[in-house]
Amino acid sequence: MKKNLVLVICLIFIMQMNIAPAQAATTEGQYILMTKEEFRDWLFQNRFNRKISLIQEHHTWKPSYKHFHGSNHFIMLRGMENFHMKEMRWKNIAQNITTFPDGKVAVSRPFDIAPEGTIGFKANSEGLAIENVGNFEIGGDIMTEQQKETIVYITALLCIKFGLTPSIDSITYHHWWDLRTGERVLNNSIGHIVKTCPGTGFFGGNTTNSAINNFYPLVSQKMQEISASMQ
Numbered sequence: 001m002k003k004n005l006v007l008v009i010c011l012i013f014i015m016q017m018n019i020a021p022a023q024a025a026t027t028e029g030q031y032i033l034m035t036k037e038e039f040r041d042w043l044f045q046n047r048f049n050r051k052i053s054l055i056q057e058h059h060t061w062k063p064s065y066k067h068f069h070g071s072n073h074f075i076m077l078r079g080m081e082n083f084h085m086k087e088m089r090w091k092n093i094a095q096n097i098t099t100f101p102d103g104k105v106a107v108s109r110p111f112d113i114a115p116e117g118t119i120g121f122k123a124n125s126e127g128l129a130i131e132n133v134g135n136f137e138i139g140g141d142i143m144t145e146q147q148k149e150t151i152v153y154i155t156a157l158l159c160i161k162f163g164l165t166p167s168i169d170s171i172t173y174h175h176w177w178d179l180r181t182g183e184r185v186l187n188n189s190i191g192h193i194v195k196t197c198p199g200t201g202f203f204g205g206n207t208t209n210s211a212i213n214n215f216y217p218l219v220s221q222k223m224q225e226i227s228a229s230m231q
Contacts, residue, residue, distance in 0.1 A: 028074045030092075032107040036150045039105045040157050040226075048111045052162045054127040055155060055171045056119060057215075058095065059198040064135040068101050076133065077106060090116040095131035097154065103146030105154055118195070119174050120182020127172075128158060136199025148203075152215075156222035166216035166223075168208050173198055175206040 025042070026033045034042060063076055081093040088094070094117040098106045108131070109115060115129035132151055134141040155171060164170040168186065174197035176186045185192045186208050200206055204214035 028077075030108070030110070031074060031077050033073050034105055034107070036103060036105055036153045039107070039154055042107070043157055043161055046111075050112045050114065051126050052111070052128050052158075053164065053170065054123060055158050055164070056115065056123060056127050056129040056174065057151075057155070057171065057198045057202070058117075058119075058129060058131045058174050059136045059202060060131055060133050061135050061137070061140075061197070061199070063133060065101055065133075065141040068133060070102060073100055073104060073106060076100075077108060080131070084116070088116075092116070095129040097128070097130045099130065099132045099147055099150050099154070101133060101141075101144045101147050103144070103150045105150055117174075118179045119177045120179070122182050122184070123172060123177055128162075130154070132198060132202075134199075136202040137196060138199075138201040140199065140201065143201075152218045152222050153226075156219045156226055159219060159223055160226060166219045168211065171211070171216065171219065173202070173206050173211060176208070 025038050032042065060080070063079065067076065077093065077098060080098075084090045084094045085092065092113070093108050094115055096107070096109045096111055096115055098108050100106070109129075111128065114124045115127055116124065117129060119127075119129075130151070132147065134143060134147070136143060158164070159166060159170065168176075172184075174195050175189075176184055176194075178185050178192040178194060180193045185194065196206055198206060203218070204210045
């Protein structure tokens with residue numbers, strides 16, 4: 001009797017997962033705009049053929065918060081796509097995922113296609129790029145609580161999905177990679193060409209220590225919460 005009850009609960013949960021995205025997610029071309037909970041359902045419903053072992057964290061710098069008007073998600077996505085293809089000569093929008101100040105998340109570049117960008121081939125080959133809309137340099141945009149929660153939440157979801165433990169080897173910042181060689185330099189940026197992305201104010205900073213002390217613990221805690229809720 002107990003087994004049957006558990007089976008019924010699981011079936012109800014699966015049915016809810018299958019229904020929710022169709023009701024609320026918004027699509028335009030290749031883009032799927034969702035809440036973080038809808039992204040969870042979408043992620044666990046789909047299978048991907050490419051090996052993914054590295055999650056990249058980026059910020060747009062520009063566009064920043066002043067360019068976001070609450071309902072122009074697709075306009076911003078198309079603008080980034082246009083810049084990446086026409087100016088950078090990439091094949092599509094660079095990032096696989098985009099987060100917004102209101103906490104919404106957009107699947108952007110297909111997951112089975114490696115991201116493009118100045119972080120380099122090594123990080124991109126098995127990487128999945130998250131582009132967080134905003135200028136998160138110190139003195140720039142102050143990240144909203146909605147976007148902060150979404151960044152932590154979706155990073156935790158991706159770690160669960162792809163079997164990753166938060167560390168410098170599984171969740172990386174753009175700042176840790178030489179733009180010229182594509183090699184990972186971590187904090188040893190002297191003599192290398194690096195960006196400050198995802199920003200000197202991104203969850204307390206863009207160094208490995210900042211990630212270890214400020215960002216990874218949030219992701220790990222969220223992974224535990226999500227896993228507990230799905231049991």
